[in-house]
Amino acid sequence: MFIANRWLTPSLSLLACLVAAPSAQAAGAPPCAAIEAAGASYTVCEFDARKAAIRLFLRDAKGELFGGFSRLAVDVSARDETLVFAMNAGMYDPEFAPVGLYVESGRRLRAANTAAGEGNFHMKPNGVFWVDGARAGVTETGRFLKSRAHPAYASQSGPMLLIGGQVNPRIHESGTSEKFRNGVGVSDGHIVRFAISNQPVTFHQFAALFRDRLKCRDALFLDGGSASAIYAPSIGRHDRFHPMGPLVGVVEKAERK
Numbered sequence: 001m002f003i004a005n006r007w008l009t010p011s012l013s014l015l016a017c018l019v020a021a022p023s024a025q026a027a028g029a030p031p032c033a034a035i036e037a038a039g040a041s042y043t044v045c046e047f048d049a050r051k052a053a054i055r056l057f058l059r060d061a062k063g064e065l066f067g068g069f070s071r072l073a074v075d076v077s078a079r080d081e082t083l084v085f086a087m088n089a090g091m092y093d094p095e096f097a098p099v100g101l102y103v104e105s106g107r108r109l110r111a112a113n114t115a116a117g118e119g120n121f122h123m124k125p126n127g128v129f130w131v132d133g134a135r136a137g138v139t140e141t142g143r144f145l146k147s148r149a150h151p152a153y154a155s156q157s158g159p160m161l162l163i164g165g166q167v168n169p170r171i172h173e174s175g176t177s178e179k180f181r182n183g184v185g186v187s188d189g190h191i192v193r194f195a196i197s198n199q200p201v202t203f204h205q206f207a208a209l210f211r212d213r214l215k216c217r218d219a220l221f222l223d224g225g226s227a228s229a230i231y232a233p234s235i236g237r238h239d240r241f242h243p244m245g246p247l248v249g250v251v252e253k254a255e256r257k
Contacts, residue, residue, distance in 0.1 A: 030234035031085060031250070036197065037213045040205055041198035044214065045085050047231060047250055049136040049190040056089055056104050056131075056153040057247045068242030069231035085250040086231035087182055087194050088223050089129070090157035091121050092245025100156030101128055101141075102246055112145055112156055118174075120191040120221060123170050126158020127220045129184050129248075136192050138185060155246055156239050161185070161219040171203045181206045182228040184248075185216030186218040188216050194248070196230045 032045040033142040040139055047054060057072055059065055066072045101120050102110035116122060128144045132151035139147070140160055160168050161183055178200035185193045190211045193214045197206060203221070210219035222228075229239035231249075 032232040032235050032253045037209050038228055040201050041227055042209060043196050043198060043230060045194045049131060049192055050134040051250050054131045054192060055249055056155055057249055058104060067244055069238060070210060080254045081251040082168055082254045083249055084252050086247050088227055088229050088244045089246040089248035090155040090222050096243060096245040098246050103154035106152050112141060121158045123159035126159050127152050127158050127160040129220050130154040136186050138220045149204045154168045157220055157222050159221055161221050162210050162216060165217040171207055171249030172249055173204045175202045175204055178202055180228040181224040183221045185210040185214055187216050196228055
């Protein structure tokens, strides 16, 4: 695995915004910045679903797996759009198919997975990250299924890091397993905060980041270890781990010259 630029100098305007008022990104500031929290370093990217086009990606129009950020960026560019952010969006099987619920452009490509099993995905409760137009959320899987919601995009992963502002009871402060980790939290129904650790951290450290620093009430673990990766060109970061399964990205219309 090759990961470039894991240690970054933070954008001071965004860093101040994240410290003082996590729900209001500074005008003109890049969406991503490296921050410190409780002695650990993270990269955090914030988007407002009312303004940003947040999408999920798995395969291109020919059915070929994107597998990494470079292919996705080229595909997006061919549609006169620019990929401004991307991250791996959940766990996948050996064939790179999502382990749990996966919805893309309103089409359910994989059903929800409520089975018991081993590993982080099955550390209940797990949850669903979803985006539907100007709204976004992280919802515990059982609640999501009972709601009969049909969002435009959804990806199931696990475990939940935060549920209603509380750390998942299966995540203990005494835990000692430290890994690179990435996840997502949502505030106010539209502010989406993606985070990836720049160093190995415990599950509890990662959950506390979303609770204490990013002020999210609900947050979801997406993946960890060598599978944690991010594409953030605004701060010069392009993790080249691949292949990967589902990806979450933010696109903008390309500026015509």
